[in-house]
Amino acid sequence: MTGERRVASDRRSWLYVCAAVFAIAWGGNEFTPLLGMYREADGLSPVTVDVLLAVYVLGIVPAMIVGAPLSDRFGRRPVMLPAAFIGAAGSLVLAFAGGGAPLLGVGRVLSGMALGLAMAVGTSWVKELSQAPYDAAAKPGGGAARGALSLTAGFLLGAAVAAPLAQWAPLPQTLPYLISAALCLAGGCLAFAAPETRRSRGRASVGRLARDLAVPAAGHRRFLFVVLPAVSWIFGSAASAYAVLPALLTGRVTHDRLVFSGLLCAVTLGAAFAVQPLARRFYSDRSARGVLIALGVTVVGMLGAAVAASALSPLLAIAAALVLGIANGLLLLSTMLEVQRIARDDDLAGLTALLYAGAYVGFFIPTLLGVLSGWVSYPVMFVGGAVIASGCFALVLRYSTSYLHRHRGAADASSGDGHHGDTRPLDLALSK
Numbered sequence: 001m002t003g004e005r006r007v008a009s010d011r012r013s014w015l016y017v018c019a020a021v022f023a024i025a026w027g028g029n030e031f032t033p034l035l036g037m038y039r040e041a042d043g044l045s046p047v048t049v050d051v052l053l054a055v056y057v058l059g060i061v062p063a064m065i066v067g068a069p070l071s072d073r074f075g076r077r078p079v080m081l082p083a084a085f086i087g088a089a090g091s092l093v094l095a096f097a098g099g100g101a102p103l104l105g106v107g108r109v110l111s112g113m114a115l116g117l118a119m120a121v122g123t124s125w126v127k128e129l130s131q132a133p134y135d136a137a138a139k140p141g142g143g144a145a146r147g148a149l150s151l152t153a154g155f156l157l158g159a160a161v162a163a164p165l166a167q168w169a170p171l172p173q174t175l176p177y178l179i180s181a182a183l184c185l186a187g188g189c190l191a192f193a194a195p196e197t198r199r200s201r202g203r204a205s206v207g208r209l210a211r212d213l214a215v216p217a218a219g220h221r222r223f224l225f226v227v228l229p230a231v232s233w234i235f236g237s238a239a240s241a242y243a244v245l246p247a248l249l250t251g252r253v254t255h256d257r258l259v260f261s262g263l264l265c266a267v268t269l270g271a272a273f274a275v276q277p278l279a280r281r282f283y284s285d286r287s288a289r290g291v292l293i294a295l296g297v298t299v300v301g302m303l304g305a306a307v308a309a310s311a312l313s314p315l316l317a318i319a320a321a322l323v324l325g326i327a328n329g330l331l332l333l334s335t336m337l338e339v340q341r342i343a344r345d346d347d348l349a350g351l352t353a354l355l356y357a358g359a360y361v362g363f364f365i366p367t368l369l370g371v372l373s374g375w376v377s378y379p380v381m382f383v384g385g386a387v388i389a390s391g392c393f394a395l396v397l398r399y400s401t402s403y404l405h406r407h408r409g410a411a412d413a414s415s416g417d418g419h420h421g422d423t424r425p426l427d428l429a430l431s432k
Contacts, residue, residue, distance in 0.1 A: 014129035014143070016194040017080070018150040021122040023187030024087040025154025027180035028056065028115040029269075030162035031094070031108065032242055033262040036250065037166050037173070040257075042099030046247065050367040053243055055105050057360045059112025060119070064353035068120040069215070071349050075198045076125040080117055084188025087114030088181040095177035107177075114184070120353035123147030127340060127348070128197035141280055144336045148276055152329065156269035159242070163262020215350035217343050223351070225399035226288045227338050229392040230331055231355055233298050236362025238328040240305055240385070241268040241321040243366040248378055252312050260314065264321045271325030272332065279333040285341065288400040290334030295393040298327040299386050306382035332359075 035053060038044045044052075071079040090110030097103035127143030129135060135142075162176040169175055217223065246253075246261040253260045282290040304320035335355055343351040369381050376384075 013134060013194045014126050014146055016190045017122055017125045017129060018146060020084045020187035020191040021118045021126065021147065021150040022154040023183040024084055024114045024118040025151045026158035026183055027087045027091045028111050028158070029155040030158035030176050030180055033159045033163035033258060033265050034166050035243065036246065036257050036261055038099060044101060047367070047370050048101055050370045052101065052104050052108055054363045054367050056108035056112030057363055059109040060116035060360050061357045063113040063116030064120040064357055067117045068349035068353035071121040071124065072198065072346055073200070075196050075200045076121055077196045080121040080125055081188065081191055083114045083117035083122065084184045084191065086110055088184035090114060091177040091181035091184065095174045095181070099173060119151065119356045120349050124349040124352055125194070125197060126150070129194065134195070141283065141337055144333060144340050145276060145280055148333045148336055149273065152269055152273045152276065152332065156266060156273055159262055159265030159269065163258050163265065167256060167258040215347050215354060217347045217351045218354055220342050222338065223342055226291055226396050227335050227355065228358060229395045230291050230295055230335055231358035232361040233295065233389060233392065234328060234331045234335065234359035234362060236365045237298050237301055237324040237331065238268055238272070239363050239365050240302065241324040244369055245305060245308060245317045245321065248309050249312060249314055249317055252314055264317065267318055267321045268325035268328065271322050272329030275326045275329040276333045279330045282330070283334060283337045286401065288396050290330065291338065291396050292393060292400060294327055294330035294334050295389055295396060297323060297330060298389045299393065301327045302382050302386035302389055306379045306386070309382055310379040
């Protein structure tokens, strides 16, 4: 009977890690619908606010790039468990920043560090807990879906709850962050119950740790020519919907502006959440069909944003946010499935980190558009985005069915690590 309870506990263990990932994502995105509050109540300039939106990438990327290979060497638990408590610290700094840009920046960076660890290490941990021997009943690709849905649900609810609290509740600059801090602490405590999935390879020299930072699978041509052209649009599409469009429509939404901003967040991320189960059906191990469909929807969404920006119509903005949210969900899951197909055990977290590092380049799009807005109109810039996304589509189409059964080649051989020296065809390497 004890053994049966242990098996049941192992099958649920992915939920504990998902809870931490969800809570951290909640804290990472609740700042977004509050941008208007900081512009109006604290007098921060639009560019300053856009920089604060993007600055947490400075926490995300280093945390992913360093944390992922460390978790491959030492295990998921010692790297992921601190993330929720770092996220709680970031929320508390934001809660008591008082609208001051320097402290807001510090809080955003801490939130970014937590999110970077959750995205690279947490989702890898979920993937490993969603397969034998922990959950042998999970469907293929189920781990990717569980991780992606946890992130998207956290992003969605963090924004959806923060906006009305800031609009109508007392302590608008404090209460939303106190709630996210409490959630992070609870999620961190739950993650303690999850078992370790990676056996530590023990202490290593500085040189060995430096070599661990390398991700040989990043040289795989399918990663270079199918995944990378799409990744910046993951959050580029979302940020265009819920960071740029609300600012453009400030003059047309005279009341409840924060709620409208939260609505665009909810529409965007709600669509992303709803479409992800469907995205698994689009995925194919014979082509890049899932990524191509996602990029096609991105083109349509950017053109829709151009129309909404030209007409300054709230209804058209909601429609554009819906399409861009669908693009976000399709892009997130399709690229994650590609990465989990390419990566091997020893570089899964590292390659996932590179995926998200590229994805967060898209969060600089609002800042870039804000800087360029003095010379180019937003509708023209959105059309330009659609053209660039079309170019990415063409590049992925060119390599859609190429390199599916090729050797990893020099990227693996150059690592000098016995774990990466396997040069079997990709389909055989992934079946082990």
